[in-house]
Amino acid sequence: MVSPFRRRRSKPREPHTIRHSIALTLSTLIAVILVAATVITFHLGVIIDGLLFAPSSIVTDEQKSAIQTKATDLSHQIESEGAVLLRNEDNTLPLSADIKKVNVFGWASTAWMAGGSGSGTVSDWTGNADGIIEALNQAGIKTNAKLTSMYKDFQDGREYTATLRSLPEQSARLYEPSIDDKNYYSDTLLADAEAYSDTAFVVIGRLGGESNDMPRQQYKRTTKGGDIVVDDTRTSLDLSTEEELLLTYVGEHYDHVVVILNTGNVMTLGQLETIPGIDACLHAGLTGTSAASAIPDLLWGKTNPSGRTVDTWAYSLDTAASWANSGLEGVGSYTNADGLYPIGVSNGNLGVEATYDQVSYVDYAEGIYVGYKWYETADAEGYWKDVASEHGNGYEGVVQYPFGYGLSYTSFDWEVVQAPSGSFNGDDTLSMIVKVTNTGDMAGKDVVELYYGAPYTPGGIEKSAVNLAALAKTDELRPGQSQEVTLRFDARDMASYDCYDANGNGFAGYELDPGDYTLTLRHNAHTLDDAAGATVTMSLDFGVQYTEDSVSGNTVGNKFTGSSAVDGVSVDGADSGQDIAYTTRADFKGTFSKNNVPERTLGDNAKKLNLYEPEAADIASADGSSDTIVTGAKNGLKLEEN
Incomplete structure (x- = not known):
């Protein structure tokens, strides 16, 4: 939407060096999770401190050159390790x-x-x-x-x-x-x-x-x-x-x-x-x-x-649970949206003059089953058992490169030095220490990945069979050299969000179901390590409900679904009368979306929230005057109150 206010014309500024220096790293920044985080954070901090918080006019040419050199070195490191x-x-x-x-x-x-x-x-x-x-x-x-x-x-x-x-x-x-x-x-x-x-x-x-x-x-x-x-x-x-x-x-x-x-x-x-x-x-x-x-x-x-790969690479994209509802073919149109936003509004993203001609929707019918959480859980439930392709049978015929996959020019051996055992509580921090030894003939770095599996009951809270809990990357190890790495995470990280009270305990929010939790050391989301102690089972005797946010202390509650949804519209469409079907682990075969629904009717509760009016896009009032934008003013307005 175009702002109804005019902006004061400001003095032109020279381009800030930060845009060019940080651009060196952005395209591969996701690889940071698998790089030596302390080193990356230090160098990136130097770059940001030197540029982001300093006006271009007081950054000398020498400083710019030094910072750009650091940015170049950092981007080289990210590519090298990513x-x-x-x-x-x-x-x-x-x-x-x-x-x-x-x-x-x-x-x-x-x-x-x-x-x-x-x-x-x-x-x-x-x-x-x-x-x-x-x-x-x-x-x-x-x-x-x-x-x-x-x-x-x-x-x-x-x-x-x-x-x-x-x-x-x-x-x-x-x-x-x-x-x-x-x-x-x-x-x-x-x-x-x-x-x-x-x-x-x-x-x-x-x-x-x-x-x-x-x-x-x-x-x-x-x-x-x-x-x-x-x-x-x-x-x-x-x-x-x-x-x-x-x-x-x-x-x-x-x-x-x-x-x-x-x-x-x-x-x-x-x-x-x-x-x-x-x-x-x-x-x-x-x-x-x-x-x-x-x-x-x-x-x-x-x-x-x-x-390591940061997504699952499948042999065919249509094996994803989101396939039917993705891309242009996955977008549906509301049939009763005449006069509603954004119909008739200019679409400036296409490079040609165009206007929006429908009010669109997308059914996120896959729920939590995205990426490796879909492919690994489907495998655990036997969904791929009848697959036979030129690439293999079952899972091997579906997935080419699992999440977390990557080869090396050398080989490594893992030894579990310390692992949790027995039972745990909801406020515990869990850790595993692994000794990594380079058993090959070339120096290299290895990545140790720790996954968990939570107890699942068909028809209960939807849960992935495999979930990344922690990872650690070694230093560069010479042949024969070893290093101990610690993988640590909070028990709270294993909590599922149960917005429907699917387990019937009267609570809607983040919670841990009682039962056995499995920790597994893996080389990727699919391949378990065979070291002694690489698989650990721990028990939670009583369910745990997390009623407060661990950082802010605010009460956690539903904001987007059911009767308590903000603005009175449940984002899952449960109150729309459209009978939207979601993928469930209890019946992957019966609920896997094969085709999208091309048309739906927009509910009255959602229609009344479509408040856009064409005159709101007119940046000037009838007399040519405009209001002044005041920042930082306290007018008692809130988007939503927690």
């Missing part, structure tokens, strides 16, 4: 130091992405960020310039780099000539490439970001300046036909083939296992303006990969 080695057949990686030249295939190698879009964007990344080619060259690795020139001549950069200024079919557009098209891959070019090096990198890139869901179709350009081709058989997060053919070709013609993923999105990558000759795959993610420089160190073994 990149995930997904595949490494026959120890193809690390590459030999004798390999000084490589062929870099894939159009995306010439349009390397530093960040996503919307709030995840990185300033000026289309022109000022170092990509994979620059990173390799700076590391002293020569790349096949003829290949790079061909890709740039085919399509010089992305036509759309901002999801907030484009349609989904534009921002998610794919560019790749066919390996069979001699207009691009001439016999001479291919022969010269084989003579240039027996090592091939293939870069796969996907642009995603705020406002635009990734389409369930592929929109791609396969010829220079040609029309956009639509492939309805593959989603934008699947490999394209052209990418698959390219991988097949390099797998046949090169001794060492490494796929590099330049994407912030989970993709479906089953072909990496079925196409012969695909040796390794590194998920580099989005590298900010300079962190691509860490990739050569990872590929040649100067740095040992230690990142």
